[in-house]
Amino acid sequence: MPDLVCARCAGPLQTPELTGDWQCPTHGVVEPLHAALPADPHHLADVARSSAVPVWLAWPLPPDWTLTGVRRTGGTGPGHAVAVSYTGPGVTARLAELIVVAEEPGSGLGAAYAGLPDPDPGPELTHAPYDTRIVTSGQRTPLWSVPAPDCAAYVGEAAGRWIWALVWPMDEFMVLHDDLHLVDARRPEHQPRLEGLPTGALSPRLAQRPVG
Numbered sequence: 631m632p633d634l635v636c637a638r639c640a641g642p643l644q645t646p647e648l649t650g651d652w653q654c655p656t657h658g659v660v661e662p663l664h665a666a667l668p669a670d671p672h673h674l675a676d677v678a679r680s681s682a683v684p685v686w687l688a689w690p691l692p693p694d695w696t697l698t699g700v701r702r703t704g705g706t707g708p709g710h711a712v713a714v715s716y717t718g719p720g721v722t723a724r725l726a727e728l729i730v731v732a733e734e735p736g737s738g739l740g741a742a743y744a745g746l747p748d749p750d751p752g753p754e755l756t757h758a759p760y761d762t763r764i765v766t767s768g769q770r771t772p773l774w775s776v777p778a779p780d781c782a783a784y785v786g787e788a789a790g791r792w793i794w795a796l797v798w799p800m801d802e803f804m805v806l807h808d809d810l811h812l813v814d815a816r817r818p819e820h821q822p823r824l825e826g827l828p829t830g831a832l833s834p835r836l837a838q839r840p841v842g
């Protein structure tokens with residue numbers, strides 16, 4: 631699997647033959663990150679089959695939004711972090727982009743896309759009132775804003791995993807609101823939805839980040 635890179639910096643990794651783990655020279659033992667894939671139904675279905683975390687599908691999609699890619703971690707075993715990207719018309723910007731990451735603690739993929747050095751939010755996060763809410767698998771899900779260099783970054787917990795919702799440009803954060811529903815594409819009842827979803831060209835941001 632020569633294309634696997636560090637989930638936190640996209641740098642090259644030492645393969646597990648020697649130590650049993652994927653190792654980044656900077657970040658130590660990390661999740662190996664696969665190349666980003668276009669959001670074709672068969673790619674989404676493959677990722678959903680091999681994922682230990684939710685594959686968050688915006689359903690219904692906001693009007694005129696498209697799926698623009700999916701990217702997962704995991705060597706030979708299941709992925710512990712999955713990112714799904716969406717692009718659509720912004721309120722003020724011509725184009726806005728949303729990347730939703732589900733991950734197990736320590737994966738660091740969401741933080742890396744947000745441009746943050748630490749893999750997980752601090753424990754003080756939920757001491758403040760939440761900043762917005764979305765719906766995940768039918769549950770109201772509070773999200774807290776985290777300062778990030780170039781996007782509106784929100785993080786919370788859904789289905790027992792971290793969920794990161796990152797929006798570019800920063801002032802298009804309004805796409806995250808009470809009526810945005812995410813469903814887990816791993817669930818059998820949602821897999822028929824993967825066919826016929828509106829998809830766009832692979833997101834360069836999803837493909838090129840995290841840049842470390």
Ligand SMILES: [Zn+2]
Nearest residue numbers: 636639654657
């Ligand atoms: Zn790294």
